[in-house]
Amino acid sequence: MSRQMLPKLSASNSLLLICDMQERFRNTIKYFPAILQVAQRLLEGSKLLGLPVVATEQYPKGLGRTVAELDLAKYNVPVFEKTCFSMLQCDKVASHIQSQFSDRKTVILCGIEAHVCIYQTTIDLLEKNFNVHLVVDAISSxxxxxxxxxxxxxxxxxxxxxTNECVLLGLVQDAGKPQFREVQKLIMNLTPDSGL
Structure with missing residues (x-):
């Protein structure tokens, strides 16, 4: 049996994708408050570490905009509307990633729903030879x-x-780095139970 090697996380080679964290899902997605808190942590950590972030909204006319708590505008995160389930089937998202981040081969993915948009996005990313890290405590259905x-x-x-803590500390890699203290502050409070 061959052993798959886990690509080492690197802030210079990674990209965070936030998939469809929208208002309409707030009362229907299991553990939504927990995954929202973890998504906030990933967003803040990404910005501390210089990691680019891209977000999508699935049919916002019917499902609402991204939840206010993420405050994507504060972090200058581009948000793309889509109707396709996969983030990469949205031409604007795919071309943005290709034109802006073609040197990045690792995607850190969070959002909803695990079995639809996350599932189809992951398959498309794997087909394009990205290393995909699914942050399970920031993904639900x-x-x-x-x-x-x-x-x-x-x-x-x-x-x-x-998990989010594994990702953030994997991106920092060294407690001697100046960003470590700020990331440590993010992870000091335990996240609420996400059902896993």
């Missing part, structure tokens, strides 16, 4: 069965399952 089996399937296809 309307029910746990869909969530768990999406994670199982995506891991078998080659995605890496991880």
């Amino acid at each position: 309307r029910n746990q069965v869909d969530r768990f089996f999406a994670f199982r399937q995506l891991e078998r296809l080659g995605a890496f399952l991880t």
Whole structure:
């Protein structure tokens, strides 16, 4: 049996994608407050470490805009509207990533729903030879069965399952770096239970 090597995280080679963290999902997605808190942490950490961030909104006319707590405008995060489930099937997202971040080969992915938009985005990213790190405590669905089996399937296809703290400390890599103290402040408070 061959062993798959886990690509080392690097802030200079990675990109954070935030998928469809929208208002309409607030009351339907399992553990939404927890995954929102973790997404906020990832967003703040990404900005501290100079990691670019791209966000999408699935049919915002019907599902609302990105939740206010993420405050994407504050971080100058580009937000793309889409109707396709995969973020990469949206031409504007795909061309933005290709034109702005073609040197980045690792994607850190969070958002909703695990078995739909996250699932299809991950497959497209893997087909384009990206290393995909799914932040499981920042990804959910309307029910746990869909969530768990999406994670199982995506891991078998080659995605890496991880947590927000693992990602943030993996990006810092060294407690001697100046960014470590700021990242440490982000992770000091335990995140609420996300059902995993």
